Amino acid sequence: MERFTISLEQELAEDFDRLIRERGYTNRSEAVRDMLRAALERHRAERDEGAHCVASLSYVFNHHARELADRLTGLQHAHHDLCMSTTHVHLDHDDCLETLLLRGPTSAVRRFADALTAERGVRHGQLNLIAVDVSGRSAKYAHAQAAAHAHSHDAHGQVHPHVHLKPRR
Secondary structure, eight states: OOOOOOOOOHHHHHHHHHHHHHTTOSSHHHHHHHHHHHHHHHHHHHHTOOSEEEEEEEEEEETTSTTHHHHHHHHHHHTTTTEEEEEEEEOSSSEEEEEEEEEEEHHHHHHHHHHHHTSTTEEEEEEEEEEEEEEEOOGGGTTOOSOOOEEEOSTTOOEEEOEEEEEOO
């Protein structure tokens, strides 16, 4: 681990200490590491540096809007290779919040998120991307550019080919 020192104005240091207490950090170092990771991830995402990603896409929509729920579901099915999971929450009598967990080539995930959030009636769309390095290959994730491998993960010694999606540091 490498160490470095920073100098802060008194007021900024006090604000930072208050922030890390509110967020439950036990020390400044871990808070700074998390902030650096987040800033680096935003920078990678802006530059589209990561070839592959995992992501969450959250949005609100009125489920009474004409055929909107069907269109959103249709988009998800049309991109089943990117969509791993959907969580649907009823906020009130009209509005729903959905969060999709996605994985795949970063450019494809971005295009899908843009298309879904551009649907008329979708509000508050927010995409959170995390670049990953991909290793392994399986039929479920055939577009990953890596060699196949497998190891046993069950009590019966069954071998399961799969993919590792390792977040960048």
